[in-house]
Amino acid sequence: MNENILGKDDRPRFFLVGNTPELALELPEPRHDVALRTMVRSLAGMQKEALVVSSATGAAWRLVSDEGPYLNGHDEAPFPLAFLSAGMAASYVTEIAALADQRGLSVGALRLTQDNYYTMEGSAIKGTMVGGALPPELKVEIEAEGDPDLRSLCADAVDASPLNGLLRGCNTSRFTLTYNGEAISLGKVAPIGLPALPDVADRFEQVTVGGPDEAEQLVLRSAAAELRDGEGGRGSSLQAEQRRTLHVRATCVIRDDGVKDIEIHLFKPSGSSFRFLSEEPSDGQAGRAPDAATLISAGIGFCL
Secondary structure, eight states, X not given: OOXXXXXXXOSOSSEEEOOOTTTOOOOOOOSSSOOEEEEEEEEETTEEEEEEEETTTSOEEEEEEOOXXXXXXXXXSOOHHHHHHHHHHHXXXXXXXXXXXXXXXXXXXXXXXXXXXXXXXXXXXXTOOEEEEOOOEEEEEEEESSOOOHHHHHHHHHHHSTTHHHXXXXXXXXXXXXXXXXXXXXXXXXXXXXXXXXXXXXXXXXXXXXXXXXXXXXXXXXXXXXXXXXXTSTTGGGOSSEEEEEEEEEEEEEOTTSOEEEEEEEEETTOOEEEEEEOOOBTTBOOSSOOHHHHHHHHHHHHO
16 A cells, blocks of 8 residues: 555645745736646655646645545545536536526525546556546526526526536647656647746645635545445456446535535445535635635646
């Protein structure tokens, strides 16, 4: 078993980073409206640590991920795809609430359930592994006065989500790859055409907890995985040949104080459940919990 670095860390799993001069994280240039830069490092085994900086607030969030028994992980933090699912759900709920307010609709309780499915087939060892994503399934439950067109409201809100641009159409990812400081040719992969950013590996060691006070509650494991034989069992997702579908469910509601409460369940392979909190920035200040874009960006970084 690999070292459990996160288990030895007494800091909260998620927290707003203290803005110290020593850290000096460079903000990304917002080419459109808001830009985020995500820096990720591998700790040990399946454990990873990320710093996400937003041009909207100038603030940085620290987040971590792990895997469950199915990938011989320690289950200390949510798995990478949990972040993408939580961010998607938070983004959709944010847009639904905002659009309802814009249209003058009186909306009460709001609950969104989202099912994401991912496929894996082939062999990573042989270089034949192919991954895919099936269309997400959304269920929205709303308490509202009168007879509003809720179908139109939800459809328009999904279209308005920034994530929608990533999920629709075909996007070409671009890369810069370096090894020991030397640029490496990417072959068929589209290059960014710019030099690599400065190495920030040493910055992770300088990160301090800057808040919020209740940071230890920003992510919690709400239900532990049950060890079993077969799918979901220890090492079951490390087989040389893969042909499986992953199923992640996110359920999001808005608390009375406006913070979004998101429950993530991993059904296939059978894994632990985690509860995320999320809040959008306001007046140029970071919220009390990571916003949707931060969760999405961290999820992409952890997966890569």
